[in-house]
Amino acid sequence: MIPDQQGPATPSAADKFDDDHYPAYTMGRAADMLGTTQGFLRSLDEAGLITPQRSAGGHRRYSRQQLRLAARVRELVDQGTAIDAACRIVSLEDQLHEAQRRNTELRAGD
Template sequence: MTAEDSFGRLDDDDYPAYTMGRAAEMLGTTQGFLRAIGEARLITPLRSEGGHRRYSRYQLRIAARARELVDRGTPVEAACRIVVLEDQLEEAQRLNAEYRAASVHV
């Protein structure tokens, strides 16, 4: 991938553009927190060729939501489970809306 290709992907929510240090800085948290939510399997960062963790904007949004819950006193494992369930509910609601819209047009 060329530099030009990489630059063009910066608008892609799934492009792993952020290092662990930069991600932690942006979230106002520690690298240890990012490791903890990775161990809880909330997010799985991609790895650079050198083996360093890289995060996408989508992953940072998920991590930010988990951090909000942890800051309110929710244990990390529970916060990760809540975020996963919220994400699943949002997807189910989106699919239901699509099915309802499709059935109206039939």
């Protein structure tokens, strides 16, 4: 199939396993993996750091990338940082990482 002529190709199940942004984890599973509560994850959503996708039934679904951000917030909160400050720190760290990645790509293209 040629994607331009018949629409985008649908990713296979195997592709989804490799996609860091695929919302594969339920809120309960994500909380278990992080060793935290579902309320903690809701607070990250309320703070605007993580916006989980919603299933057809309205349930939150998290990606591996979102869980990495949540784990970093949890680490900072466990060290005594207020959750709002931890969210801001993690947001800035994520922006810096993305800018560095783009910079590297641009330099490689020269």
